[in-house]
Amino acid sequence: MDETRAPVLDPGSRKTKTGYFWALARDDRPWGGGAPPGVAFTYAPGRGGIHAERILQGFSGILQVDGYAGYNRLIAPEHVGPEIRLAYCWAHARRKLVEITRNGSAPIAEDGVKRIGELYRIEAELRGLDPESRLAGRQERSAPLVADLHDWLVHHRSRVATKSPLGEALAYIAKYWNGLKLFLTDGRIEIDNNSVERTIRPTALNRKNALFAGHDAGAENWAVIASLIETCKLNGVDPLAYLTATLTAIVNGHKQGQIHARLPWYKPTLERTKRQQ
Secondary structure (H helix, E strand, C coil): CEEEEEEEEECCCCEEEEEEEEEEEECCHHHCCCCCCEEEEEEECCCCHHHHHHHCCCCCEEEECCCCHHHHHHHCCCCCCCCEEEECCHHHHHHHHHHHHCCCCCHHHHHHHHHHHHHHHHHHHHCCCCHHHHHHHHHHHHHHHHHHHHHHHHHHHCCCCCCCHHHHHHHHHHHCHHHHHHHHCCCCCCCCCHHHHHHHHHHHHHHHHHCCECCHHHHHHHHHHHHHHHHHHHCCCCHHHHHHHHHHHHHCCCCHHHHHHHCCCCHHHHHHHHHHC
């Protein structure tokens, strides 16, 4: 899950207010899962964790996120609902160290980037295997590296100024450590949440072209269209061909009870739209 800003015109104020698109993505292809990939965008008027809680009402399982504090609400003791476990993102942990290396010589940060890079190298070799094989490979190869990385983290945190950029980067990794190492316990978990970040990037870039939604209802419609377009792209379907075929089918009386036949991953739909490309 991830979120991005959604500027919306605020009627009467002659200004825009900041809403958010919350993206919830599923992509089981890295471990050979049979469920089709997809992403659902939901518009909300804010970024508070209460919106994530509302969107995920009834969900139980593992949710992969970045370090935004709003998600902590999902695992708080007072959280009402099924159990949710948060898996955190190694790409965000690495990014903070990479930023430090760009400002000059930073041997500790460079070493951290290299150590995390080794985890990514292993993940590249395990991608596409079934969950059991991925888990076995991680336990054998990645777990010792993660244990060494934890010792490295403890060692340097005790010697680096807490308020320095490096100290803050190390504190970030330590804060989310349990969620960062969760990928070692389940072969279905990815090492990062890049899958949802990739789906959200076009919507974020489109803000420069769209400028803003005219009202909250317009933002909600924007989220629906973004869901369809990005899900088409995940399934190798041309969005324009899909939307053209789907709207034509609706005009021609497609039954609401057969909506499954118009989803981007439905095989006949996928084949028809590919032939139109």
